[in-house]
Amino acid sequence: MVNHLLSRESKGPTGLILAVVALMVVFSFLNPRFASVENLQNVLFQSSVPLIIVVGATLVILMGSIDLSVQGVMGAAGMAWILITPNTRTGLDYGVWAWVIALGTGVALGLFAGLIYERLKVPSFVATLGTWYVGLGIGIMLYGNGLLPSLTNEALARWPTRLTLGIPNSFWLAGAVVVVGLVIMNYTRFGRGLLAIGNNEAIARSSGISVSRYKIMALAIAGGLSALAGILATMQLGSGSSDIGSTQLFTVIPAAVIGGTALSGGEGGVLRSSLGVFLLVILNNGLVLAGVDPDYQQGVFGLILILAIVTVAWPHRNRLKVAK
Incomplete structure (x- = not known):
């Protein structure tokens, strides 16, 4: 049964790949600038943060749960990181420990959500929604009323956009996270366990899988990846913001559903x-270059998003139920 579940990872992406290619062709026809090297690099850059988040979100969704804490975790971790990295407010420089502390903040928030979810039997959307506000509160307190913290280390500020082999560094980081996510899902007991839990939790328990531990671990990993995304987004912005991840959740969850998760x-x-994720980022980028009036972009984006979901996810409609 486990091998059967695992094989589902590789099934069904052909339609989505064709949809991505079709969008690229259409937008290239509408505006040749879309297919330029500079714009394609921009698409990769724009994809970086949501790609990191979607890996953690997918681990949680695969076990039949959902993580709504993304914005709060990103805000808390991003603010924690910038305040102990060379900045205009504190002047502190904790070096690598700034990363450890910020990532640890995300993992801690994920563990907090996981413990509430599993130990207290609170639905995942409630537990993670509460964690969203806890993280957001932490971010707001760290932001304070003082001087806006901006990066003073030029190397850090420019790192995300700097090109390595023609590809932005931020995308290399996101690509590495995706590869690790694929390894976890395809070659580890933990990944197979998440699929088994999502398929049938009772059978997973009877098979000896520590369901409680797996659920808590999945949310902790998701928290850590949201924290990493918060750090990267803060680097891209060049300054701290408690609402750094304000739009990410509405990209990541639809992206996962469109992908057939x-x-x-x-x-x-x-x-x-x-x-x-690529489909949604290309769609947004293409609408801008196609010259769609900003007043109508959100509406057009929403209509095309619905069409994409219906087209790509329709074969999986019987499984697209409300998350536990």
Whole structure:
């Protein structure tokens, strides 16, 4: 059964790949600038943060749960990181420990959500929604009323956009996270366990899988990846902001669904969710270059998003249930 579940990761991405290619062709026809090297690099850059988040979100969704804490975790971790990295407010420089502390903040918030979810049997959307506000509160307190903290280390500020082999560094980081996510899902007991839990939790328990531990671990990993995304987004912005992740959740969850990762769990995978991210980023980028009036962009984006979900996710409609 486990091998059957695992094989689902590689099934079904062809339609999504064709949809991504079709969008690229259409937008290239509407505006040749879309296919320029500079714009394609920009697409990769724009994809970096949501790609990191979607890996953690997918691990949680695959077990039939959902993580809504992204914005709060990103805000708390991003603010924690910039205040102990060379900045205009504190002047502190903790070096690598700034990363450890910021990532640890995300993991701690994820563990907090996981313990509430599993130990107190609170639904995941409630536990993670509460964690969202806890993280947001931490970020706001760290932001304070003082001088806006901005990066003073030029190397850090420019690192995300700097090109390595023609590709932005931020995308190399995101790509590494996606590869690790694929390894976890395809070659570890933990990844197979998440699929088994999402497919049938009772059978997973009877098979000897420590369901409680896996659920808490998945949310902790998701918290750590949201924290990493918060750090990267802060570097891209060049300054601290408690609402650094304000729009990310509404990209990541639809991307996972478009990719065929079922909200009911047990179906989908990191690769498919990542392709969903590319589709949405290309769609948004293409609408801008196509000259769609900003007043109408959100409406057009929403209509095309619905069409994409219906087209790509329709074969999986029986599994797209409300998350546990």
